[in-house]
Amino acid sequence: xxxxxxxxxxxxxxxxxxxxxxxxxxxxxxxxxxxxxxxxxxxxxxxxxxxxxxxxxxxxx
Ligand SMILES: [Zn+2]
Numbered sequence: 723x724x725x726x727x728x729x730x731x732x733x734x735x736x737x738x739x740x741x742x743x744x745x746x747x748x749x750x751x752x753x754x755x756x757x758x759x760x761x762x763x764x765x766x767x768x769x770x771x772x773x774x775x776x777x778x779x780x781x782x783x
Contacts, residue, residue, distance in 0.1 A: 745751060746758035748765070757765065 743752060744754055746753040746761055747756050748761035751758060
């Protein structure tokens with residue numbers, strides 16, 4: 723049991739040293755891109771809403 727745990731630890735350590743896993747910069751979950759699709763969709767929706775708000779405010783002003 724002790725030996726198994728040690729092996730697991732070593733494998734994890736060596737993999738970490740080889741290359742950093744790609745993770746989403748927003749939710750820190752494993753992702754092939756800088757921002758995962760889920761967060762990208764969320765950010766786009768928020769940006770669209772914000773833009774809409776600004777345009778609305780501009781019209782009123
Ligand atoms: Zn994400």
